[in-house]
Each structure stands twice: as structure tokens, then as C-alpha cells.
Amino acid sequence: MTTSTTPRLVLDGDAQDLLFRQARTPDRFTGEPVDDETVRAVHDLVRDGPTAFNQQPLRIFLLRSPESRERLAVHLSRGNREKTLRAPLTALLAVDKEFHRKLPELFPAFPGAADFYASDSALRKRSAVLNGALQAAYLIIGIRAAGLAAGPMSGFDEDGVDREFFPAGDLSALLVVNIGRPGQPAGRPRGPRLAHAEVCTTL
Amino acid sequence: MTTSTTPRLVLDGDAQDLLFRQARTPDRFTGEPVDDETVRAVHDLVRDGPTAFNQQPLRIFLLRSPESRERLAVHLSRGNREKTLRAPLTALLAVDKEFHRKLPELFPAFPGAADFYASDSALRKRSAVLNGALQAAYLIIGIRAAGLAAGPMSGFDEDGVDREFFPAGDLSALLVVNIGRPGQPAGRPRGPRLAHAEVCTTL
Numbered sequence: 497m498t499t500s501t502t503p504r505l506v507l508d509g510d511a512q513d514l515l516f517r518q519a520r521t522p523d524r525f526t527g528e529p530v531d532d533e534t535v536r537a538v539h540d541l542v543r544d545g546p547t548a549f550n551q552q553p554l555r556i557f558l559l560r561s562p563e564s565r566e567r568l569a570v571h572l573s574r575g576n577r578e579k580t581l582r583a584p585l586t587a588l589l590a591v592d593k594e595f596h597r598k599l600p601e602l603f604p605a606f607p608g609a610a611d612f613y614a615s616d617s618a619l620r621k622r623s624a625v626l627n628g629a630l631q632a633a634y635l636i637i638g639i640r641a642a643g644l645a646a647g648p649m650s651g652f653d654e655d656g657v658d659r660e661f662f663p664a665g666d667l668s669a670l671l672v673v674n675i676g677r678p679g680q681p682a683g684r685p686r687g688p689r690l691a692h693a694e695v696c697t698t699l
Numbered sequence: 700m701t702t703s704t705t706p707r708l709v710l711d712g713d714a715q716d717l718l719f720r721q722a723r724t725p726d727r728f729t730g731e732p733v734d735d736e737t738v739r740a741v742h743d744l745v746r747d748g749p750t751a752f753n754q755q756p757l758r759i760f761l762l763r764s765p766e767s768r769e770r771l772a773v774h775l776s777r778g779n780r781e782k783t784l785r786a787p788l789t790a791l792l793a794v795d796k797e798f799h800r801k802l803p804e805l806f807p808a809f810p811g812a813a814d815f816y817a818s819d820s821a822l823r824k825r826s827a828v829l830n831g832a833l834q835a836a837y838l839i840i841g842i843r844a845a846g847l848a849a850g851p852m853s854g855f856d857e858d859g860v861d862r863e864f865f866p867a868g869d870l871s872a873l874l875v876v877n878i879g880r881p882g883q884p885a886g887r888p889r890g891p892r893l894a895h896a897e898v899c900t901t902l
Contacts, residue, residue, distance in 0.1 A: 504740035506846035511714040515840075516747045536895055537707035543892040544719045546839065548853045550890040556899045564902035588902075598893075605887055626832050626853060626873070633836030636749065637718070643709035650751045650829060670829070684808055687753040689746040690801075692739055696759045699767035699791075 519640045521647050523579050523683050525676030530585040530644060532558075538638040545634035549603045553595040553624040554631035555667060557588040567660055568672065573651035576672070583647065583674035588657070589635070590667040591628035593620050621668070628670050639675055647674035722843045724850050726782050726886050728879030733788040733847065735761075741841040748837035752806045756798040756827040757834035758870060760791040770863055771875065776854035779875070786850065786877035791860070792838070793870040794831035796823050824871070831873050842878055850877035 505512065513519075535558060547553070559565045565586060569577045580586050596613035603609050613620050632648070639646040649672045657669040708715065716722075738761060750756070762768045768789060772780045783789050799816035806812050816823050835851070842849040852875045860872040 504737045505744060505844050507714055507717060507744075507844035508711075511710055512744055512844070514710060516744050516837075519747070521749045532901070534707045535899065539895050539899060541708060541710075541715055541719050543895075543898070544722070544889070545836070546724045546849075546851060548851075550892075552893050552898075554898065558899060558901045560901050602890055602893075605890075623853070625828065629829050629832030630836040630839075630851075633748070633833040634719075634840070636833075637837070637840055641708050641710035641715070646749075648749060648751075648833075650826070686747070687805055687808075690755050690805075692742050692746075695746070695755075695757065696738065696742060696761060698735070698761045698763050 514643070515637055515640050520645065520678065520683065520686065522645045522676075522678040523647065524679035524681070525583050525645070525647075525674065526679045528584060528677050530675050534642055534644070535585075538635065538642050541641060542631070542634040542638035545631060547627040547630060548623060549599060549606065549609045551595045551599065551623065551627055552602060552631065553591040553593075554628045554635070554670070555590045555592055556635070557590065557661065559586040559588055568652075568657065571653040571656040571660065572649070572672070576649050576651050579647065580649075580672065580674055584676035585674070587635075587673045587675060588661065588669060589628070589632050589671045589673060590662060590669050591624035592667055593617070593624050594666045595624055596620060624668070625670065632671050632673070636673065639673070643677075644675055645678045649673070717846070718840055718843050723848065723881065723886065723889065725848050725879075725881040726850065727882035727884065728786050728848070728850075728877065729882045731787060731880050733878050737845050737847070738788075741838065741845050744844060745834070745837040745841035748834060750830040750833060751826060752802060752809065752812045754798045754802060754826065754830055755805060755834065756794040756796075756831045757838070757873070758793045758795055759838070760793065760864065762789040762791055771855075771860065774856040774859040774863065775852070775875070779852050779854050782850065783852075783875065783877055787879035788877070790838075790876045790878060791864065791872060792831070792835050792874045792876060793865060793872050794827035795870055796820065796827050797869045798827055799823060827871070828873065835874050835876070839876065842876070846880075847878055848881045852876070 599610040
């Protein structure tokens with residue numbers, strides 16, 4: 497199974513394959529359900545991932561009822577609808593733009609952290625999106641760590657989803673992630689990745 | 700070493716510890732250098748992480764010269780300066796807001812993808828930040844996969860960094876990440892994490 501290893505990495509080749517090298521973003525899943533205990537185990541692993549001031553803005557809405565899935569589907573771009581309605585589990589990821597209220601509890605080492613954010617809602621939104629996206633990526637890795645596949649999607653009407661699911665205005669939709677075991681037919685081959693020299697520059 | 704395992708996860712306990720459960724964000728590092736081959740191995744692992752339309756907006760600037768480190772340090776918040784000047788390696792992460800120019804090559808399955816972004820620079824910025832942050836998290840995981848520790852920081856003057864490093868205006872600074880082996884003294888204990896019920900809601 498191991499496609500590549502390098503002595504520079506400590507992580508063993510099977511784990512490299514599971515999390516990155518063999519993992520793919522599927523359009524179709526098998527019918528096998530994803531139970532709550534699996535979601536709990538994934539969260540228990542990835543909750544330790546770092547965020548600024550330990551702010552942890554990500555919120556996860558597990559759309560298990562057909563009604564909740566339909567409420568989301570109308571706001572998805574057309575190409576994302578059917579695969580979302582058919583996925584064993586769909587997670588709507590959102591960020592808490594009022595995360596600063598929890599900072600006295602989450603980051604007691606810097607009591608001024610909440611005040612730093614309190615007066616600037618645009619700063620809070622930017623920080624929530626940046627750190628929520630870090631957490632979303634940890635979650636994708638965690639889903640793969642459970643032997644499952646993640647299908648992240650940003651193709652949806654954010655304002656429409658926010659109005660439908662978060663009318664109080666404290667949360668903003670970030671990403672939708674379908675979760676399950678990859679089904680048939682498998683999708684297209686993996687797209688090309690940028691070469692090291694196109695990404696990394698030494699200064 | 701294994702602090703916790705669960706049969707719901709396929710990833711073995713040592714890898715769980717390496718990437719999440721035992722990994723920490725240090726303020727101090729040992730003097731051991733981080734060489735280019737290690738950075739290359741990390742990138743080779745995490746480049747496979749998914750992004751929307753395979754857009755891969757993240758760019759990594761490895762600040763190896765004292766001059767480049769000083770150019771950054773003046774724009775960092777005070778608490779981030781000394782640890783950055785002393786870190787074995789500092790990576791300035793930025794996103795390419797003109798990523799759409801590469802989409803015909805990176806996502807040939809949807810030839811209209813570049814046009815979708817071409818006329819809307821605000822959309823491109825949002826997409827670059829979201830997907831660049833996903834890639835930044837993959838990179839943090841990859842640094843840990845190499846047995847190293849990552850110190851991500853968003854406490855810096857973004858406009859100042861952009862003017863200093865990216866005067867052409869096509870790139871925006873996203874995150875600064877110090878990289879090395881954790882030094883002494885170790886930092887504060889890990890901050891509290893939100894409980895599963897505070898993060899996950901079933902609909």
C-alpha cells in the first residue's frame with residue numbers, strides 16, 4: 497500500500513497513505529452509515545489542533561434528517577446537490593463569530609484576549625474564518641484517520657445558508673463536508689499538484 | 700507514548716499522538732536546524748491535501764537569511780518577535796489571489812473555473828484565504844509528521860507584511876509558522892478544548 501516514504505518523515509508510510517497520499521475526495525459513497533461514535537472519535541482526535549488564542553471557532557452541524565439535508569441542498573450549487581443528498585452523512589461547518597466570549601475560559605493566560613476582539617466585528621470574522629478553516633482541515637484529516645473519505649465543498653450560497661440555519665447572526669457557514677466510504681465509480685484521477693519550486697521560495 | 704486510542708479510528712495511536720494528542724505549539728525551539736530536504740519531504744506529503752477546484756493558493760516563503768527574518772519581525776506583534784528571530788526556521792505563508800490563472804492547468808475537468816473567478820477579486824480573496832488556510836493546516840500536520848513542532852502565528856500587521864514582501868499585490872500574507880524541535884522551558888499546559896456537545900449539533 498505504501499506508495500512513497502522518506503526518511504525525513506517520522507510518520508509511517510501507511511499513515512501517510514491513509515491521510516494524504518492515497519486519500520481522495522469522492523463524489524459517490526457506499527450506503528454504509530457513519531455513526532455518532534465515529535464522529536465523536538474524529539472530534540476527540542482533532543480538537544487538539546491549534547488555533548489562535550485557542551479560540552476554536554468551528555461548529556459542526558451533522559445533517560442526519562432528510563429535512564435538514566433538503567434545507568441545505570437548495571442552497572448548494574447544482575453540481576453539489578445530488579451527491580450531498582445521497583451521502584451517508586453531511587456536516588455543515590460554520591464558525592462562531594462571537595468566539596471571543598469564550599476566550600476567558602479558553603485562553604486564561606491572556607485575559608485581554610476577549611477585549612482585543614470585542615470591538616472589531618470585521619477582525620472577528622476574519623479570525624473566525626482563518627482559524628475555522630484550520631480546524632476544518634484538521635477535521636478532514638480526522639475523517640481520513642477513521643478510514644473514511646471527506647468530500648469538502650465551498651460551492652454554496654453562503655448568505656442563503658446563513659439565513660436558513662443561523663438566523664441569529666452569530667454563525668457563518670464555512671464549508672460543507674460529505675462523509676462516508678468511497679463508492680463506485682471512483683472519480684477522476686487526482687489533479688496535478690504544483691511542484692515544490694512553484695510553492696516554496698527561500699529568502 | 701499512546702495516550703488514547705479508539706477502535707473507531709484506523710490511524711494507529713502513535714500517529715495520533717505525533718499529529719494531534721502529544722503535539723504542541725512551542726514558544727522555544729532547540730538550535731537544531733531544519734534543512735531543505737525536510738521541508739521538501741513535508742511539502743511532498745501535504746501537497747496532496749484537497750482544495751476547491753484544486754486551486755492550491757498557498758505559497759511558502761522560507762525565511763532563512765537573518766535579513767529576511769528581520770524584515771518580517773518588525774511587522775510582528777511584540778510577543779511574537781523574539782521567538783521568531785530565534786526559531787531555526789520561519790515560514791511566511793501567503794496566498795496567491797491570482798490563483799485562477801493556473802486553474803486551466805490544475806483543474807482541466809472544468810474549463811470555466813478560471814472565468815468563474817476572473818471577474819470577482821473579492822471572491823478570489825475569500826477563496827484564496829479559505830483554501831490557503833486548509834493548506835496551512837495540512838502543512839502544520841506535515842511538520843508534525845516530520846517529528847518537528849510548528850508555531851503558527853497570526854499576530855502580525857498584514858498590510859505591513861504585504862507591502863514589505865509582496866509589493867506586486869498578487870499575494871497576501873496568511874500566517875507565520877516557526878518550525879523546529881521544541882526547546883526548554885516547555886510552554887504552558889495545553890489550553891482547554893471545547894467539549895463535543897459544545898461543537899457538534901445533530902439536525
